[in-house]
Amino acid sequence: MVKLLKCTGTCKMNLRAFLADREMQALVTLDLVAWKDRRLVVTEKARKLVEAD
Numbered sequence: 001m002v003k004l005l006k007c008t009g010t011c012k013m014n015l016r017a018f019l020a021d022r023e024m025q026a027l028v029t030l031d032l033v034a035w036k037d038r039r040l041v042v043t044e045k046a047r048k049l050v051e052a053d
Helices: 012-020 044-051
Strands: 003-005 026-028 034-036 039-042
Touching: none
Parallel strands: 003 026
Antiparallel strands: 034 039
C-alpha cells in the first residue's frame, strides 16, 4: 500500500514524523521523496524543509 501525503505549508511536522519512521512506506508529493531500489530516498528538498526552522 502506498500512502500519499499532501505537503502544504504545515507539513513540517508530518515530514518529521515521516522521516522518523523509516519503515513507513509513503510517497510525499512535491518530489520530496523518491523511490529508488524499493527504498525511500529523501531528497534535499525535503531535508531543507525539515531542517529549516
